[in-house]
Structure formats: C-alpha cells, structure tokens
Amino acid sequence: MTNREEKQAWLDGLQVGDKVYIRTRHTKSITAIENITKTRRISTKNGHRFNADGSQYGRGSSWDFADIDPVTDEILLEFKMRKIISKIDEVNWNKVSFGNLTKIAEILDLKV
Structure with a gap:
C-alpha cells in the first residue's frame, strides 16, 4: 500500500472470505478473513487478529508481530x-x- 489512507480504505472494504496476505517475523501466508466484528476487528483463518486500523490485536512486542495486506x-x-x-x-x-x-x-x- 502506498499510504495509510489507501490501506484504511482497503481494510474498511474487507469482507468475510476475502483473501489477505499475512506477514510475520518468520512466515508469509495467504489466508482468508474468517470473521469481522461490529467494531471491525478482523480474524483470519490462520488465527491472526487485527484491529480496524490493521494493527495486530493484542500485539505483545516487536518480536511477535503480524501485518495484514492485500494479495x-x-x-x-x-x-x-x-x-x-x-x-x-x-x-x-x-x-x-x-x-x-x-x-x-x-x-x-x-x-x-
């Protein structure tokens, strides 16, 4: 994504079943959106959870991160x-x- 506004627009348009690219410190994967709550918290089929702004939900440290991006x-x-x-x-x-x-x-x- 080229800027924050574009990424937020993409995040706001996500729906259950959409494919997303998840990158962590050790892995890269393509998975699907499993659930989106009323507050736009996003859960993926491979177990990652993100806030409405794309930040990792419950992020503990910079050693344990996950990013969500379009495929x-x-x-x-x-x-x-x-x-x-x-x-x-x-x-x-x-x-x-x-x-x-x-x-x-x-x-x-x-x-x-």
Missing part, C-alpha cells in the same frame, strides 16, 4: 514460484529419462 499479483507469483520450487525439490531425478533430463538442461541453459 497482489506479485505476492501470488511468489507463492506459485515457491510451490513449483518445492515440487522440483521433491523430484527423484534418477527416475527421469535421459531425454527429459536433456530437455530440462536446455530449458535451464545448462552446459553439459
């Missing part, structure tokens, strides 16, 4: 790339045919 195309691309990389890491390369390995090497511009 952008850039964030979606990052998550899709992570998923692909994770799947590639799981491949048993000994079971891939020589022909397919050669194609992969060409795509990756590997000199073999």
Whole structure:
C-alpha cells in the first residue's frame, strides 16, 4: 500500500472470505478473513487478529508481530514460484529419462 489512507480504505472494504496476505517475523501466508466484528476487528483463518486500523490485536512486542495486506499479483507469483520450487525439490531425478533430463538442461541453459 502506498499510504495509510489507501490501506484504511482497503481494510474498511474487507469482507468475510476475502483473501489477505499475512506477514510475520518468520512466515508469509495467504489466508482468508474468517470473521469481522461490529467494531471491525478482523480474524483470519490462520488465527491472526487485527484491529480496524490493521494493527495486530493484542500485539505483545516487536518480536511477535503480524501485518495484514492485500494479495497482489506479485505476492501470488511468489507463492506459485515457491510451490513449483518445492515440487522440483521433491523430484527423484534418477527416475527421469535421459531425454527429459536433456530437455530440462536446455530449458535451464545448462552446459553439459
């Protein structure tokens, strides 16, 4: 978000079921809004809670924080790339045919 007013307008428009991006000190996730109270306190499906202004509800310290933001195309691309990389890491390369390995090497511009 470029400024506080834009973020507040986005927060004010959130509805149950909307996807949001949650960033903590150790994790990044995309989750959905589970509940919004009459006072606009926001709860997400992964257990985070935020005040109407987007600040973390019950925030204890700077070591234990969570930020809520919109899911952008850039964030979606990052998550899709992570998923692909994770799947590639799981491949048993000994079971891939020589022909397919050669194609992969060409795509990756590997000199073999």
